[in-house]
Amino acid sequence: MARDPHSPPDRQDDRFHEDAATYTVRGSGTPDLDAGVAALREVVETLKPKPGVYRMHDARGDVLYVGKARALKNRVANYLQVDRLSSRLRRMVSQTRSLTIVTTNSEAEALLLEAQLIKRYRPPYNVLLRDDKSFPFILLRADHAFPRITKHRGARRAKGNYYGPFASAGSVNTTINALQKLFLLRSCNDGFFSRRDRPCLLYQIKRCSAPCVGRISEEDYAELVGEAKDFLGGKSGAVQAKIASQMEDAATALDFERAAMLRDRLRAATFIQGSQAINAEGLGNADIFAMAAKGGTIGIQAFFIRGGQNWGHRAFFPSHTEGLGEDEVMTSFLAQFYEEVPPPRCILVDRVLPEAELLAEAFREGAGGRVEISMPQRGDRKRLMEQASRNAIEALERRLAESGTKARTMRELAEFFELPEVPQRIEVYDNSHIQGTNALGAMVVAGPDGFMKGQYRKFNIKRDETAPGDDFAMMREVMDRRFSRAQAEDPDRQGGTWPDLVLIDGGKGQMSAVRDALQELGIEDVPLIAIAKGPNHGREGREVFHFPDGREKTLPVNSPLLFHLQVLRDEVHRFAIGAHRAKRSRAITASPLDEIPGIGPARKRALLLHFGTAGKVRAASLEDLQKSPGVSAAVAQTVYDFYHPGG
Numbered sequence: 001m002a003r004d005p006h007s008p009p010d011r012q013d014d015r016f017h018e019d020a021a022t023y024t025v026r027g028s029g030t031p032d033l034d035a036g037v038a039a040l041r042e043v044v045e046t047l048k049p050k051p052g053v054y055r056m057h058d059a060r061g062d063v064l065y066v067g068k069a070r071a072l073k074n075r076v077a078n079y080l081q082v083d084r085l086s087s088r089l090r091r092m093v094s095q096t097r098s099l100t101i102v103t104t105n106s107e108a109e110a111l112l113l114e115a116q117l118i119k120r121y122r123p124p125y126n127v128l129l130r131d132d133k134s135f136p137f138i139l140l141r142a143d144h145a146f147p148r149i150t151k152h153r154g155a156r157r158a159k160g161n162y163y164g165p166f167a168s169a170g171s172v173n174t175t176i177n178a179l180q181k182l183f184l185l186r187s188c189n190d191g192f193f194s195r196r197d198r199p200c201l202l203y204q205i206k207r208c209s210a211p212c213v214g215r216i217s218e219e220d221y222a223e224l225v226g227e228a229k230d231f232l233g234g235k236s237g238a239v240q241a242k243i244a245s246q247m248e249d250a251a252t253a254l255d256f257e258r259a260a261m262l263r264d265r266l267r268a269a270t271f272i273q274g275s276q277a278i279n280a281e282g283l284g285n286a287d288i289f290a291m292a293a294k295g296g297t298i299g300i301q302a303f304f305i306r307g308g309q310n311w312g313h314r315a316f317f318p319s320h321t322e323g324l325g326e327d328e329v330m331t332s333f334l335a336q337f338y339e340e341v342p343p344p345r346c347i348l349v350d351r352v353l354p355e356a357e358l359l360a361e362a363f364r365e366g367a368g369g370r371v372e373i374s375m376p377q378r379g380d381r382k383r384l385m386e387q388a389s390r391n392a393i394e395a396l397e398r399r400l401a402e403s404g405t406k407a408r409t410m411r412e413l414a415e416f417f418e419l420p421e422v423p424q425r426i427e428v429y430d431n432s433h434i435q436g437t438n439a440l441g442a443m444v445v446a447g448p449d450g451f452m453k454g455q456y457r458k459f460n461i462k463r464d465e466t467a468p469g470d471d472f473a474m475m476r477e478v479m480d481r482r483f484s485r486a487q488a489e490d491p492d493r494q495g496g497t498w499p500d501l502v503l504i505d506g507g508k509g510q511m512s513a514v515r516d517a518l519q520e521l522g523i524e525d526v527p528l529i530a531i532a533k534g535p536n537h538g539r540e541g542r543e544v545f546h547f548p549d550g551r552e553k554t555l556p557v558n559s560p561l562l563f564h565l566q567v568l569r570d571e572v573h574r575f576a577i578g579a580h581r582a583k584r585s586r587a588i589t590a591s592p593l594d595e596i597p598g599i600g601p602a603r604k605r606a607l608l609l610h611f612g613t614a615g616k617v618r619a620a621s622l623e624d625l626q627k628s629p630g631v632s633a634a635v636a637q638t639v640y641d642f643y644h645p646g647g
Contacts (some may be wrong), residue, residue: 137164167312187487301392315395423500443477507532
């Protein structure tokens, strides 16, 4: 049998073994309960009662559902008892045409793999953690004699100590600013650090000890780093006591300048404690989760506590929860939440979870030891949970109120633009350039829950027939490339990548360019609207909306729908300008040596340091190139051959 293209990520291959490729029963793509049961029955006959994960696929091969099992044979066989299934599960089975089976060594490993695959494929029948953006951390790097403190997101590849997660970038920035005042640690990158010959402004405002110019010794700086680690690790009281003692000693010795500096550091420590302290004696590192449910919507409030300090809170609203028990939703949420975020040793929840022991076993490796998942019954932990529950209810009520307003706005949008139904995917386009240079197109995407930033795209304008500065030609190129790819990758429009509405930042000319480009591709059913600023250019609220047939519409200045459309237009404008500035910056710092294949940054730097300019490198003889420090004979030959082909 052919290997399933939806194989698990490579980083798990040493732990999870794909026991069977895709088992397939051919059938139509339309829902058919008998065909789904037949596909399941064929798989059940080959399964063994081993732990693992199963993936259900529809006729297109898209993942419908990811599930885990202690005994795969028993779990999959349950779907054959159609009369006992809920309507939701019967609908899922009716769409199933194939399965992929992955065996694991334990049920805990199956739970981890299930969370990983749900996050990767986002199946329509699984509970999904909507807000899956990476959380910010504080990173205290350990790859330099004078470590820097910085904000970090994403994979934790850099060597150092990570502290988090924080609930938001704002909470991280506030904490880092206070920590700089408290410990005077540098935040500059290594390149900036190595080029300094005098202290920067941060030293003047007492937020850095200026190790770059020797204002502090390596040993004294290391002591500050150790204090920072203790403070972030939960020993804040001891650090404050030490600073207070040093301040008193300096005052006694009449060293008032040092005493004043230590006083400022103590104030910074007091600020952090005052803004982040939480009454949770003995709690240490913990995450607290409370759930609220109303009107078919579920909200989960999370508090992050590290070293007795409150590092922020955030509300989550998982999707695809219809017909599921709240315990099941919470379990699935926790598994997905900790798929990338390292779990603390203590996790508090507002209910008893049947699979708490399984979750704790699965989280053990990531936490570096035993994990406790419990429902607090008394004391400070109980009061904290009650606080989290109140926040969960309030966040859910705000969400429902916002959803009601947003739903009305989207219904008005569909009516105003004469759409058959409320759009689920809106794409907004804009171009950015300076007199035709560094030109690019930008696309932002908005859905029912807001902007979908993971699906933003930029298009470097690169076709020869697109004249520099021709906005209409640029828009035609962007549309042609975007929808040619859509036709190739999702011709049936079943993958959720086709827009229900396209908004263009521009007027009649841009509308004509987009309409013509799509007509050349044979696409005439994608709704198009162009947004122009109107006769009083620059005055907000006078936008004119252009339709493909030449009609124009306007909205009242105080219309909520107008405000919503302005937000969409402003977002694509922001994204386009940001991408253009980044491209222009790269062009400014580009070197002709970048065109030489196989020559990396270190070799280019060595050549420029030796010869001075790229022009002199080009004019150099082979012998001169070979004499360059750090340049091998092979590299010298490559450079020479690039500039002297055939010679």
